[in-house]
Amino acid sequence: MTGLTVYERLNRLGITLPSASEPAAKYANYVKVNNLLFVSGKGPAGNPDGKLGEDFTTIAGYQFARQAGIEVLAVLQSAAGSLDNVKRVVKIQGFVNATPHFKEHHKVLDGCSDLMLDVFGDKGAHARSVFGAVSLRDNLPIIIDSLFEIEQ
Amino acid sequence: MTGLTVYERLNRLGITLPSASEPAAKYANYVKVNNLLFVSGKGPAGNPDGKLGEDFTTIAGYQFARQAGIEVLAVLQSAAGSLDNVKRVVKIQGFVNATPHFKEHHKVLDGCSDLMLDVFGDKGAHARSVFGAVSLRDNLPIIIDSLFEIEQ
Amino acid sequence: MTGLTVYERLNRLGITLPSASEPAAKYANYVKVNNLLFVSGKGPAGNPDGKLGEDFTTIAGYQFARQAGIEVLAVLQSAAGSLDNVKRVVKIQGFVNATPHFKEHHKVLDGCSDLMLDVFGDKGAHARSVFGAVSLRDNLPIIIDSLFEIEQ
Numbered sequence: 001m002t003g004l005t006v007y008e009r010l011n012r013l014g015i016t017l018p019s020a021s022e023p024a025a026k027y028a029n030y031v032k033v034n035n036l037l038f039v040s041g042k043g044p045a046g047n048p049d050g051k052l053g054e055d056f057t058t059i060a061g062y063q064f065a066r067q068a069g070i071e072v073l074a075v076l077q078s079a080a081g082s083l084d085n086v087k088r089v090v091k092i093q094g095f096v097n098a099t100p101h102f103k104e105h106h107k108v109l110d111g112c113s114d115l116m117l118d119v120f121g122d123k124g125a126h127a128r129s130v131f132g133a134v135s136l137r138d139n140l141p142i143i144i145d146s147l148f149e150i151e152q
Numbered sequence: 153m154t155g156l157t158v159y160e161r162l163n164r165l166g167i168t169l170p171s172a173s174e175p176a177a178k179y180a181n182y183v184k185v186n187n188l189l190f191v192s193g194k195g196p197a198g199n200p201d202g203k204l205g206e207d208f209t210t211i212a213g214y215q216f217a218r219q220a221g222i223e224v225l226a227v228l229q230s231a232a233g234s235l236d237n238v239k240r241v242v243k244i245q246g247f248v249n250a251t252p253h254f255k256e257h258h259k260v261l262d263g264c265s266d267l268m269l270d271v272f273g274d275k276g277a278h279a280r281s282v283f284g285a286v287s288l289r290d291n292l293p294i295i296i297d298s299l300f301e302i303e304q
Numbered sequence: 305m306t307g308l309t310v311y312e313r314l315n316r317l318g319i320t321l322p323s324a325s326e327p328a329a330k331y332a333n334y335v336k337v338n339n340l341l342f343v344s345g346k347g348p349a350g351n352p353d354g355k356l357g358e359d360f361t362t363i364a365g366y367q368f369a370r371q372a373g374i375e376v377l378a379v380l381q382s383a384a385g386s387l388d389n390v391k392r393v394v395k396i397q398g399f400v401n402a403t404p405h406f407k408e409h410h411k412v413l414d415g416c417s418d419l420m421l422d423v424f425g426d427k428g429a430h431a432r433s434v435f436g437a438v439s440l441r442d443n444l445p446i447i448i449d450s451l452f453e454i455e456q
Contacts, residue, residue, distance in 0.1 A: 034338070035338070053439070089335075090337055099439065100355075101439065102439045103439065103443050110330050113329065117330065125331070128345070129399070129447060129449040131345075131399040131439075134404075134436075
């Protein structure tokens with residue numbers, strides 16, 4: 001999809017961005033400092049609940065990571081005015097709600113990483129890390145924490 | 153408490169900042185880069201120990217999160233010279249020592265988020281994320297990792 | 305080792321940096337923004353597997369943290385051109401694959417912190433935080449997430 005704008009890519013991917021979801025508690029959806037935009041942790045829409053390695057397969061987890069990424073994009077759009085103002089996806093951390101024996105956290109987080117590459121192309125290549133959380137708010141399967149560089 | 157300085161707010165809240173606690177191991181309490189101040193993970197004073205969902209209620213966890221936040225403020229004051237030099241609370245991550253079935257991590261972290269809003273007003277609104285850690289150093293109930301914007 | 309260059313220090317420490325390891329999934333090894341270099345999560349070479357508090361002692365964990373730190377240095381060297389371009393180790397997060405009753409996460413992470421101080425001297429003093437992950441990719445014992453300031 002080289003040469004397409006971010007919104008043309010979203011359209012081809014069949015993704016319609018929702019409105020930014022409200023923070024789950026007493027905090028802001030994002031904070032801007034200099035050209036950096038820090039986005040609060042976001043889970044998939046619809047509040048699915050359960051653990052990887054027990055309630056969900058890695059493939060289901062991949063889809064949840066992608067859905068959580070769409071919630072991040074919704075915040076990003078409201079924060080930056082337009083996704084066209086995003087210069088780079090800088091960093092993603094994935095908190096995977098998992099059992100002690102789960103080993104495929106990286107394959108789960110790929111759902112969010114692939115989304116960023118699909119939507120932003122080269123600007124979507126990011127640093128990242130992922131780990132198993134013993135539990136998450138409302139038993140969400142995944143939460144995505146993220147950082148972006150934006151045009152000033 | 154609109155119009156009050158940070159120290160007037162602390163006074164009304166009845167909070168006396170302790171000296172910054174020593175790092176628990178071989179690292180610095182904070183590092184400044186540009187106008188960003190990265191603060192090392194801090195737990196509540198007095199080294200309480202136990203897990204949310206087992207040893208402590210969510211309400212007790214909220215208080216621990218607030219106490220850990222006070223330890224963060226102590227470091228912040230020593231790093232920035234004065235809390236008046238803090239331009240913005242940028243990002244907070246909460247590591248909650250929790251059981252696999254705990255679901256109220258966000259309500260626990262509100263103890264720290266409310267403190268930041270109480271002390272800094274609008275400048276206290278921050279991005280944040282929270283997850284359940286299977287265990288923490290010395291079995292602390294919570295550790296707060298944080299990032300601030302300061303005047304240069 | 306005051307007055308020595310970073311490469312003289314590495315030499316005295318008997319450390320030969322490997323080539324930067326490939327990302328374990330679909331992401332970049334690092335992203336640069338302004339003078340900040342965000343490095344993706346790295347585990348120790350050779351893919352050891354097991355948990356602290358069960359399969360490995362704290363002393364073994366310390367060595368794994370050091371080895372993971374060497375993998376971080378390898379990425380850093382390829383990203384910054386030379387370790388001489390590193391101005392400061394800013395922040396380290398350690399994800400320790402641990403049991404619910406493990407309490408020495410800080411002593412484990414010291415393996416990485418000591419390496420940074422050994423290699424960079426005063427520039428190696430960093431902010432950090434550490435927690436117990438219920439599980440990690442491929443059952444790695446530790447993953448290190450890191451941030452550096454580099455010369456522009």
